[in-house]
Amino acid sequence: MRALVQRVSEAAVRVDGEVIGEIGAGLMILVCAMQGDTEANADTLAAKISKLRIFKDEAGKMNRSLLDTGGRALVISQFTLSADTSRGNRPGFSTAAPPAEGERLYEYFADQLRGHAITVAQGRFGADMSVSLVNDGPVTIWMDF
Template identity: 90%
Template sequence: MRALVQRVSEAAVRVDGDVIGEIGAGLLILVCAMQGDDDANADMLAAKISKLRIFKDDAGKMNRSLLDIGGAALVVSQFTLAADTSRGNRPGFSSAAPPADGERLYEYFSDQLRGHAITVAQGLFGADMAVSLTNDGPVTIWMEF
């Protein structure tokens, strides 16, 4: 699975103008299941993100996790993270998991985060979404398992 993790002071996702998920301080996680991914990939990604020390401690060092700060996660499905731009000018997405597998792994990943005692808000799989955020830092990290 691939994820683009952004430390945020706030984030929200809208579908047809309605807010369907929002958080305050925490992480916006754009996630994509790739062909061949399974539950183990989602397990590893959720475990790593839940412990990722990218929040400032009292000394201003990135030394605290999402759990340490009591933050939340906004998880948004993002199949375009599978983009292959190696040929031509139009990205290909054939390495993304098929939609049914992608949706199942997206939901499973979100549930795994919840299992790590993280409050999770979500986007809507397959929907045309508008995501807004205030990136804190900015801190943006690419992850793949």
């Protein structure tokens, strides 16, 4: 699975102008299931993100995890993370998992984060979403598992 993780002071996702998920301080996680991904990939990604030490400690160093801070996660499906731009100017997305499998693994990943005692808000798979966030730092990390 592929994820783009951003440390945020706040984030929200809207569908048709209605807020369907929002968080205060925590992580906004854009996630894409790739062809061949399994639950094991989602398990590894959720465990790694839950323990990722990218929040400041008392000394101002990135030394605390989402678990340490009690922060929340906003998980949004983003198949465009699979973009292949190696040929031409129009990205290809053939390396993304098929939609049904992508949705299943997206939901599974969000549930795995919840299993790590993290409060999770979500976007809506396949919907045209508007995402707003305040990136804290900024801290943005690309992850593949």
